[in-house]
Amino acid sequence: MTEAHVSVQGETIPTTGPLTTESGAPVADNQNSETAGVGGPVLIQDQSLLEKLAHFNRERIPERVVHARGAGAYGTFTVTADVSRYTRAKFLSQVGKQTETFLRFSTVAGNLGSADTVRDPRGFALKFYTEEGNYDLVGNNTPVFFIKDAIKFPDFIHTQKRDPYTGSQEADNVWDFWGLSPEATHQVTWLFGDRGIPASYRHMNGYGSHTFQWQNAAGEVFWVKYHFKTDQGIKNFTQAEGNRLAGEDPDFHQRDLREAIERGEFPTWTVQVQIMPADEAAHYRFNPFDLTRVWPHEDYPPIEIGKLELNRNPDNVFAEVEQSAFSPAHFVPGIGPSPDKMLQGRLFAYGDAHRYRVGxxxxxxxxxxxxxxxxxxxxxxxxxxxxxxGRSKNYEPNSFGGPKETGRPLWGATSVAGDTGNHAAPLHAEDDDFVQAGNLYRLMSEEEKERLIANLAGFIAKVSRDDIAERAINNFRQADSDYGKRLEAAVQALRG
Known part of the structure; x- marks a missing residue:
């Protein structure tokens, strides 16, 4: 009989033939433990039994604190426009150039066993396997976020997770934090609008969300934002549809992605960037590095640069999805960070999370x-x-031919000045926590507004204290008077 094999990390592993222990010894009996006589107690010398139980106890690694629930696929990124005047990144160097990718989608707040179709932002974490190293672009399906400084991130996530006393997510905690954090108003409007529950991972956009730096071969610096526009069209679920599927089919999004790729219906996204010359940032009308704001398209029109296609499923979800590790600190020459304070915190936190989780x-x-x-x-x-x-030296510098530094930074320098301290971000002429939330509300159709109000009111009505509810409503009132008035009436009707 010919044995089948699979290659893993260069090692050939048989998939048929005799069953063995981890050390390769053949297993005589995998149905019955070794005992002291028929019906006697199990012997500690049964190493096959002990090895199986010990391995089983350790089959799980700590789940991600956020983005625990996810699905992923491999694909290709193809350059469709010449952007060499903006960046020297080799994987973007010429039209037609292709780079292998791995994309992980996820929900944010739920644990590993939670349902796919809940109201939550979706992670959109993309790894480019480039010839200059891996480049990780770790974003979401929304162009903005709830907060603008990473020092608030643990507090924010604690409000989304289980309360230390009740063991459940509590509306009081969620709206107490959001009400006291007006900067969240824009993202909350996104979240409770129609796009808060995508119909599938294939039918939603992705965004780098943060501002990043591009540097060209001449050393010129530009600030950029990434957009991944779904070619399948935007489709969403209502709250009722999401609730039904969460109970009937909690793995809906994960299976939808896998089965679409199995059918050969490879999902694609058109990749765009907004580009801002570096010297325009200081005097732009609002802080361009603030994660709670978008750059208006009339100021910086999106430019198409490529096409992303997902065309291969992982063979093993644990090895390739659960153990996948993304870090926004994984840059390549020609791409780097910006002064975005949320991004700066994530440069450390993501890599550190995986050092803890996976090793x-x-x-x-x-x-x-x-x-x-x-x-x-x-x-x-x-x-x-x-x-x-192997035997290679483990220190630098050395005279044994080990790797050497290049002397060329991956990205351009950022000018800084002033005293150290716990500073808020510099204010620009039109910095405001409510303007863009109001703009988003006014862009919605009447039907979209009605669903937004109903979604928000249904959650705020669960708050136990009137002052928390009123403070939350007041943030939406400041974004748009009609927004606040309708929300207040809807909450009062539900609260009696």
Missing amino acids: INADHLPVNRPRATVANTYGRDGYAYDGRH
């Missing part, structure tokens, strides 16, 4: 390691280290 060598796993180049570092040892460096 210090998480980037050695097949889904995470570079594919078009080879990582060449002096990092050694630690949990799950596979000895890949």
